Amino acid sequence: MECRVLSIQSHVVRGYVGNKSATFPLQVLGFEVDSINSVQFSNHTGYAHWKGQVLTAEELNVLYEGIKLNNVNHYDYILTGYSRDISFLETVVDIIKELKKANPSLVYVCDPVMGDQGAMYVPENLLPVYKNKVVPLADILTPNQFEAELLTGRKINTEEDAIEVMDLLHKMGPETVVLTSTDLPSKQGDQFLVALGSQKISKVSDGTNTDQKICMDIPKVDAVFVGTGDLFAAMMLAWTHHHPKDLKTACEKTVSVMHHVIKRTITYANEMAGPGKRPTPAQLELRMVQSKADIENPAIVVEAKVLQKSSQ
């Protein structure tokens, strides 16, 4: 498999977020990963302390120039995630446009990181950039409920709402949308959260339109993880690559990998913390290298339900 990904995300010396979270799993699955580190920090910002340096939009351009001058600016995928800087994000958009010109089949996997649980945790002025410039270029989008509501201006209270929001997102650009988590009540009870996915593939050749909409009930875990969204987007990239027209399978594999990594992590973290104590951010770092076998070949632990499948 010759598949080259350009991932533009954070780097941390210690732990697994951003490029640290995405690179190893993708490499283990055989992808060539080129990584531009948007920042380099000692660790993620959930620790008591964090220190490091930020890449400016200009410096990002310089790195891209180097790639271009050597005529190796050919990628099959781009992957982006957490960003805090408008000019950086806009430079990323320019780079993606150029790379899509160089390879029209390029797939842009975008995690539109803006916030969660009803609050933004990036500067507010990123929203219009995501809405007007980034999402229109994206092919695969992995918003959570809050981000999906922000981008479409529509609230999600029911499954029907979620479906309408995903359709609105399709109209903005991406053929594949996954709502990574929602507050919708799960049929399996309150120990589960609901995730949904939608794929709208139009075949230009014969005008047919294949929609697939799915939903999954995912076991909740009583801990705050950092880097799981980054791992999710990377795994969606990998599994939609292997199952480009089967969102059900791609999501089952992605969510199953998440489950194995998270389980292993929480078990280890609790062991480290000791009985009755809440694990620290350091103890909760994803057990990534230890999960290699699960990443390579995930046992399916969550089944996705097909909501509607129509072909015209």
Added chain:
Amino acid sequence: MECRVLSIQSHVVRGYVGNKSASFPLQVNTICINVSPVLSAGYSHWKGQVLTADELHVLYEGIKLNNVHHYDYVLTGYTRDTSFLEMVVDIVQELKRANPNLVYVCDPVLGDHGSMYVPQNLYPVYKNKVVPVADIITPNQFEAELLTGKNISTEKDAVEVMDLLHAMGPDTVVITSSDLPSRLGDRFLVSLGSQRHVRPDGSRTTQRVRLEVPKVDAVFVGTGDLFAAMLLAWTHHYPTDLKTACEKTFSVMHHVIQRTISYAHELAGPGRRPSPPQLELRMVQSKADIEDPAIVTEATVIS
């Protein structure tokens, strides 16, 4: 296996040198690697940014403030800056205080084929400050000669040079390549290794090995970085068996290089010399060989 490595090396966006060369192979061997990137580069053109000694210190401070500055290994390679290198030495010394069992694997990158390719003022820093705190070093012949001031013309010279290097600090020394004539002919180069142990009764013993390594007609970049990372991994699994550690390390190198050169020639086409992008190590494709290398080079124990 709980084993944490701090690797302070270059990062490149594309390709496999420095931390890109070291991280993936160590991670598939289940060693958590914390990487601190230095710069990004390319081929006929390269562009990027360099981490200063101050910025390195800042990153290390973040780790320290969170009280997570506990490492089992430190791994360093190519550096061009004396103040950066001196900061690395300070960090290694502090980490050794935090964990006296820490093993510092150092590739003393100075040059090759008789000439230096880093600024000359790095040489005294390596000699007087870096090598004395190293536990495992992987110099080539030129670097070994430079550090000891002794030329290597025979196997006996090489053994003496490795003993001189032991006296400077490291208990494990591997001369990764030399011009010594190989028993298998001129398609092979000679590598040597030496490991000093203290026996339970307090006496010292040294295991020395020699390997005949097939030459490849191409210039690779990043292979030295991969070598140091793999020697870290295999000496970790075989801490008192340098013969096996070297056989596994050299065998991984062989598989990765073979795969790379085959692919590079395919891409270049018949009769054409592959370009640097075509010669990037086939790292992810070599995962199985990295995890479990078939032994293709046997080491001879020499006295």
